[in-house]
Amino acid sequence: MINFRDKNLIPIWEKVQRGNELTFEDGIALFNSHDVISIGKMAHWLQREKNGDAVYFVVNQKIEPTNICVLSCKFCDFAVKKNSPDAYEMTIESILEKLNPELLEVHITGGLHPDWEWDYYVGMVKEIKNHFPRIDVKAFTAVEIDFFSKKFKKSIEEVLLELKEAGLRTLPGGGAEVFSERVRRLLFNQKIGAKRWLEIHKKAHQLGLRSNATLLYGHIETIEERVNHLLLLRDLQKETNGFLSFIPLAFQPGETGIKPRNQFTSAIDDLKTIAISRLILNNFDHIKAYWVMLTEELAAVALNFGADDMDGTVGGERIAHDAGAVSPMQLAKNKLIKIINDANKIPVERDIFYKPVKLHSKNVIGRVSYLNTLPFFKYLDNREYKIFPAPPRQLGFLFKDGNIDAGIVSLVDYFDKENDFTFLPYGIVGNKNVKSVILYSKFPIEDLNKKNIAVTDETSTSFRLLQVLLEMKYGFDVVYIREKISAREKILPNFDAFLTIGDDALKFIKNKPEDFVYSYDLAQLWFDWKKLPFVFAVWAVKKDLPQNKIEVLNKLLDDSLNKFFSTKNNIEEFYTAKLNLNKKEIEDYLNNITYRLGEEEIKSINLFREYYSKLKSKELMVEKF
Amino acid sequence: MLTKDILKKALNGERISNEECLQLLNYNDILELGETANEIRSIKNPENYVTFVVDTNPNYTNVCEIDCTFCAFYRHRNEPDAYTYSVDEMIQKFKDAARRGVTTVLLQGGVNPELPFEYYLELVERTRKEVPEIHPHFFSTSEIIGMSEVSGLSVRDVLIRLKEAGLNTIPGGGAEILSDRVKRKISKKKGTSADWLNVMREAHLLGYKTTATMMFGHIETDEDIIFHLDSIRKLQDETGGFTAFIPWSFKPENTPLEKHIKSFASPYRYLQMIAISRIYLDNFPHIQASWFSEGKKIGQVALHFGADDFGGTLEEENVHAAANFVNKSSTEEVIDLIHGAGFDAAQRDTLYNIIKVFRKGVEVKETV
Structure with missing residues (x-):
């Protein structure tokens, strides 16, 4: 909420919130304005959308x-x-x-x-x-x-x-x-x-x-x-x-x-x-x-x-x-x-x-910097914590180095730190499908043996899930190469398939990559195989946090989710412009994700933990790239 | 209560409580605080100008026996660089200042027990008589208590005699933090919080106008700050004698207090304090940004966080820094800084009457 002293700035604020570009005239109006606090508040809002509290x-x-x-x-x-x-x-x-x-x-x-x-x-x-x-x-x-x-x-x-x-x-x-x-x-x-x-x-x-x-x-x-x-x-x-x-x-x-x-x-x-x-x-x-x-x-x-x-x-x-x-x-x-x-x-x-190499702060909550964590954060108003957003893998490195007290982190990163962390009953769960963890391929999945697959450098768990599927379900031997994959850049033609996740995967929905005519939702593949939902991320909390702090956080998350899903029209157009999806599509996407962990989810977590440790024992963890 | 509801309440002109103030002190979204404080400031002082006074801030003596740990200025009487000026010397300084356009002299000293009460009376009297262009804004509460001790008169009688000599405003320094716990640690010989408040109360009742200050960013707690703000808000309800509140952050260099402080006030804390002062002190007309202690840039920013006054031009201090300001007088620079922050600059006197407004966009040199 901004209480504008300079009313000329109101249409500019609307554009900023919708993610629209400002015009030359908007720029002039801003420089001519004496309403310094309002300009600061708008900029600070956009700064936090992009970088959280980092x-x-x-x-x-x-x-x-x-x-x-x-x-x-x-x-x-x-x-x-x-x-x-x-x-x-x-x-x-x-x-x-x-x-x-x-x-x-x-x-x-x-x-x-x-x-x-x-x-x-x-x-x-x-x-x-x-x-x-x-x-x-x-x-x-x-x-x-x-x-x-x-x-x-x-x-x-x-x-x-x-x-x-x-x-x-x-x-x-x-x-x-x-x-x-x-x-x-x-x-x-x-x-x-x-x-x-x-x-x-x-x-x-x-x-x-x-x-x-x-x-x-x-x-x-x-x-x-x-x-x-x-x-x-x-x-x-x-x-x-x-x-x-x-x-x-x-x-x-x-x-x-x-x-x-x-x-x-x-x-x-x-x-x-x-x-x-x-x-x-x-x-x-x-x-x-x-x-x-x-x-x-x-x-x-x-x-x-x-x-x-x-x-x-x-x-x-x-x-x-x-x-x-x-x-x-x-x-x-x-x-x-x-x-x-x-x-x-x-x-x-x-x-x-x-x-990020190291965070130098206490009370940091990690946030996977994708749209699908919005329901946890949109109404999470707690000034005790600072929010650090990053893609799953980058967040995972910091999490594993002990930089984060709590946060929504990728499942396998949590597995790696299970001695120090526990999890609250919240996560990011693909129930049958998830729409934002997609393998695009030039060939049907059955023909991917011995092929080269590009893997987005943002993934932790999705990549392991892909390995489990290809190597343990299909028994393939595949070469994976970490790549920066983005919907706005051309996919290198020398790959046979590529794995994209999160907001980038959403951007591909309306902008299908040429040549990669087959697409597979990894949550769907897991479901078809195990008849279970797939948990991509969990809300991890440090075990040594005081119990009352953990309870407060638990309650905050519960309230945030309730408020998010009971409030209509809470998808700012900011995201529609950013992801090239309309409001309805975004709502459908978020409504399709499960945010609370029940019995099925826990079962799935335990099952995947077994597969993950098998990957480890087969030394597949040493990335060949 | 939610912080935003506290801010709304303040904006509606309702007084906020001490508990609510504590909540604001722990609220670190300075833009929210600044927005509310700025709005209240513009309701209270709707003109788009920021006031300043052309003043100088000399010291008649640096001899002082109080030994405050936060002070780098004082000397004991037999130290080689101890000094005390005669009344003649001070009058000469004031005359020089008046020639430079100074309208207010904020005069303080150490508390020198060898000076007789007559010295102070003569200073005031002769200033009024011989340099009528200058408004004397003399003597902190500690000095007034010192005069009471030297003369055997009550504080009230000291203030009456000074008033008869021509004094009608006194500066608000020496308050530091009105917390006896803190004062025992940083200035144990300086008197209690009650002493400061009593001198101010007596002065206000006799018709003096004064400012109030607060020095933070040392060993005080949030509770100490609230006690301070609460004390001056209550006294202002009682007397209405305060013109302005001036918070400033402790500057550690060369003071014995330095080593006891873990963390000095950041610019964030300063802006937060300016905004909270404006929000909490609903009965104070003016909040002063202290560019001299906080730096010019932060001083400018404070003008958007609830402050409406830029303090003095401090001609005397700037004499030493002259090398840095060869192109301009201090007055021109202060006007430029206010203009740069987006406001017209209004020269005022000690009682906040406007003398002259310098509009933005008008070449300053022509008008000074």
């Missing part, structure tokens, strides 16, 4: 190999010319010295050096990967990629492919500044414009690299230019889905002469820009509050205004520092954790691709 950070290090730059951009007081006494150059050895094995990410950007050879850049990436295989390399903005292409007379594709081969994983989002020819001419006329920046990122995405995007705001740009910038990014994301996150960067005046030295952006402009970015970029998973530029305090507040990422421990943040950012050079990991916890969020240590 706020990500990465243990990372920034490297700027040189400050010598052939360009002279007005807003930059980092770059110098070669003969300047402040000029510096780093060798690959000195870069390696700055890294350590604790890091998961290195962020490399620097000046456009007039003399360096191509081998130096490729060598830098290669050597980092050689010495620190755990560190993912995020390097070279589009500006640098363009420079390499021209200087070394290679196509953009060649540049990117050679770097990718050396070990590059993602491109940073810098160099976008603001997509406006007017501003470019005035402030950075030697630098590439919007068209080239977008072209380079598009090419990177097509070659399988991911990237970030930024907006530099708070200098001479207009709000129209800001909104236009966001819309261009949203369009490219629609096409490629290659952006990981968006980072609004507050302009730091420093000695640039564009604005008085200490005239920083207002806190309200910072929060509004973050919130409005969250709302407009509805196809971006993550919005970053870059604390080095915002101040720690404001970045903390931004975590309730749409931002779900704090960047990282950074280190060596020379560019922002030279222009007078007030944050210290290196914010220790513990500090980030404290800031995020103080903001009532879950600090999630991640890798470069937002894979």
